[in-house]
Amino acid sequence: MLDIEAQKPPREKWATPPFDPRFPNQNxxxxxxxxxxDYHRCLKSMNRRGKSTQPCEYYFRVFHSLCPISWVQHWxxxxRNGTFAGKI
Structure with a gap:
């Protein structure tokens, strides 16, 4: 598993997500x-355990940098409606 703390830059210096070797292509x-x-799975897992959801912030920042806002709103x-196709 990737060390989340080691990959997180200071808040004011976040420009683009770091390279992820699972997705080497341009798309x-x-x-x-x-x-x-991963963000929603992390939230679910941390809330179930009663721990802080702060480590999930990494995934939040990455998908907000990569995803169009309309996709995120739709998902x-x-x-909320219970019709999301992904497994969370």
Whole structure:
């Protein structure tokens, strides 16, 4: 597993997400979607354990950098309606 703390730059210096070797191509659509899923899985896991959700912030920042806002809004709406196709 990647060390999240080692990859997080200081808040004021966050420009673009770091390179992820799972997604080496120019098209970052899958990277966007995977980080969206990872964020929600992280939240679910941390809330279930009663721990801080601060480590999930990495995934949040990555998918917000990569994903179009309209996609995120659509996926969040699907999650609220219970129709989201991804496994969280």
């Amino acid at each position: 970052q659509t899958r990277n966007c979607y995977q980080n969206f899923l 969040n709406e699907q999650i």
